[in-house]
Amino acid sequence: MTPDLPTEGRIEQGRHYLPIRVYFEDTDLTGIVYHANYLRYMERARTEMLRLAGVVHTEMMAEQTGYYAVHQMNITWARPARLDDRLVVVSRVTQVRAAATCLVHDVMRGDELLCSAAVTAAFLDMAGRPRRQSKAWHERFTLLMQQAA
Secondary structure, eight states: OOOOOOOOOOEEETTTEEEOOGGGGOOOOOOOBOOHHHHHHHHHHHHHHHHTTTTOHHHHHHHOOEEEEEEEEEEOOOOOOOOOEEEEEEEEEEOOOEEEEEEEEEEETTTTEEEEEEEEEEOOTSOOOOOOHHHHHHHHHHHHHHHHH
């Protein structure tokens, strides 16, 4: 028997696609997704994109390599998501710096853009200070960025 596994989404042409279903717990009393839950969807997408790129948070922490933390985010809500909607978070790398990676997350319902955020994820050492990303990670993120262009 094949074990059930959480969804990872997929990477195509440098973009990561993560399907999300809107559950009752995601909504307010009107059945509309509570604004802060979009951040959860984006965090899941970013984590799964990193995992598929070979950057696994649990391994980084176990090896005392460091971790990523959101340094900056600019978010725009265009339309509401509603209970039971099928959404896709589309993520792409837009810039790779020595100690940070910048991404855009678009939350889509079909062809309709619901929410978009530009995010800077800083790479920090275990003491919380900025640290250079490894050369291998820098190269992976740069490749994803080039493929998505």
